[in-house]
Amino acid sequence: MGIDSLIARYREILDESPLDQVAEWKAKHPGTKVVGCYPVYSPVELIHAAGMLPVGIVGGGNRLEIAHADSRFQSFVCSIVKSTLELAMVDKLAFLDGIVFHSICDPARNLGSVYKRNFPRLMVEYIHFAQNLTSPHTIDYLTAEYRRLMTSYEQLAGKPITDDALRQSIRIYNEQRQLLRELYAIRAEKPQNLSTLESYILTRIGTLMPPDEHIAILKEALAGIRQRDERPKDRIKVVLEGSFCEQPPLELIEGLEAAGCYILDDDFLLGWRWFPADVPAEGDPVRNLAESYLHQSVYSGVKHDTRERKSKHLIDKVKETGAAAVLILAAKFCEPALFDYALYRQALEKAGIPHLYLEFEEKMWIFDKARTEVETFVESMLFD
Numbered sequence: 001m002g003i004d005s006l007i008a009r010y011r012e013i014l015d016e017s018p019l020d021q022v023a024e025w026k027a028k029h030p031g032t033k034v035v036g037c038y039p040v041y042s043p044v045e046l047i048h049a050a051g052m053l054p055v056g057i058v059g060g061g062n063r064l065e066i067a068h069a070d071s072r073f074q075s076f077v078c079s080i081v082k083s084t085l086e087l088a089m090v091d092k093l094a095f096l097d098g099i100v101f102h103s104i105c106d107p108a109r110n111l112g113s114v115y116k117r118n119f120p121r122l123m124v125e126y127i128h129f130a131q132n133l134t135s136p137h138t139i140d141y142l143t144a145e146y147r148r149l150m151t152s153y154e155q156l157a158g159k160p161i162t163d164d165a166l167r168q169s170i171r172i173y174n175e176q177r178q179l180l181r182e183l184y185a186i187r188a189e190k191p192q193n194l195s196t197l198e199s200y201i202l203t204r205i206g207t208l209m210p211p212d213e214h215i216a217i218l219k220e221a222l223a224g225i226r227q228r229d230e231r232p233k234d235r236i237k238v239v240l241e242g243s244f245c246e247q248p249p250l251e252l253i254e255g256l257e258a259a260g261c262y263i264l265d266d267d268f269l270l271g272w273r274w275f276p277a278d279v280p281a282e283g284d285p286v287r288n289l290a291e292s293y294l295h296q297s298v299y300s301g302v303k304h305d306t307r308e309r310k311s312k313h314l315i316d317k318v319k320e321t322g323a324a325a326v327l328i329l330a331a332k333f334c335e336p337a338l339f340d341y342a343l344y345r346q347a348l349e350k351a352g353i354p355h356l357y358l359e360f361e362e363k364m365w366i367f368d369k370a371r372t373e374v375e376t377f378v379e380s381m382l383f384d
């Protein structure tokens with residue numbers, strides 16, 4: 001299949017009803033349990049090593065009608081919290097056997113509790129990630145937290161998680177992350193050959209299937225993309241930041257580039273690309289996952305790391321990619337993203353890097369305003 005047809009096929013799945021893809025997979029594998037992973041990051045290897053399928057539950061998109069969840073959460077809460085609750089209330093998550101939330105923010109914390117109370121047939125887990133990454137006890141703490149989680153998943157799967165199985169899962173996800181890094185590297189170097197929407201589709205589809213199936217898709221896609229040789233357009237190069245949890249509609253991602261920029265890097269689906277290098281598989285695999293979280297994971301608004309300023313990471317990213325500006329694309333009412341923006345704004349202004357701040361919601365249908373803002377921003381830079 002040609003690369004354009006391959007991407008079109010997966011776009012159709014994401015446009016229609018991505019979770020049906022998982023429901024169909026489960027119907028074909030009736031004995032296999034499926035565990036949903038709320039953004040941002042989950043140690044999916046622990047789920048996979050128990051013989052279960054970890055899948056991304058990253059909101060309801062702009063085709064889900066919110067009829068019940070609005071009455072359970074305040075109006076000033078981000079869309080993904082409400083749509084994730086709605087999905088379960090209208091039985092769109094019937095294929096799930098478990099779901100895991102994390103200590104990323106207060107709404108996500110509350111959502112975990114609401115799920116536990118309202119959907120007793122689901123195993124609802126909650127990971128308390130370390131809040132102090134400079135303590136000498138952090139790795140012991142996180143290793144113990146992961147072991148606690150493993151005990152739950154052993155119960156759910158009805159079998160023990162062996163070290164060998166976990167090492168194998170780490171190797172598989174390492175390969176998946178490596179291929180995603182290659183995809184991002186191509187885009188950063190020759191964005192005319194791979195649009196942000198295309199790389200998003202190829203990444204997102206992998207949150208809905210076993211990693212080995214995604215690896216095969218990525219290999220086929222990479223081979224096709226490497227054949228492309230497009231002429232660069234007259235666009236400004238930017239880095240996009242702020243969409244690490246709730247995901248913008250596909251049409252918005254598409255419209256941003258069409259408005260006149262190449263997005264060289266972004267933080268979409270960040271948890272599925274959490275490690276910029278392989279997690280070591282040899283030795284104690286649980287401890288390796290904890291050590292990698294501490295020492296070699298990406299920066300993010302939901303990781304409380306005081307060792308280096310997040311704004312420094314963002315500015316480094318701009319310099320390394322050769323971008324000329326930053327697009328901050330934050331989910332409406334996302335507190336971590338808003339807190340970050342205050343710091344990013346200050347640092348970007350100090351470094352003389354132009355930026356544009358935009359907000360989105362899952363249920364956006366009209367993209368003209370965002371597109372006009374980007375066009376005006378691009379023109380201001382091109383004709384400055």
Ligand code: SF4
Pocket residue numbers: 078079080081104105106107108245246302331333334335336337
């Ligand atoms: S979008 Fe922001 S506020 Fe909402 S759950 Fe995610 S991190 Fe929390």
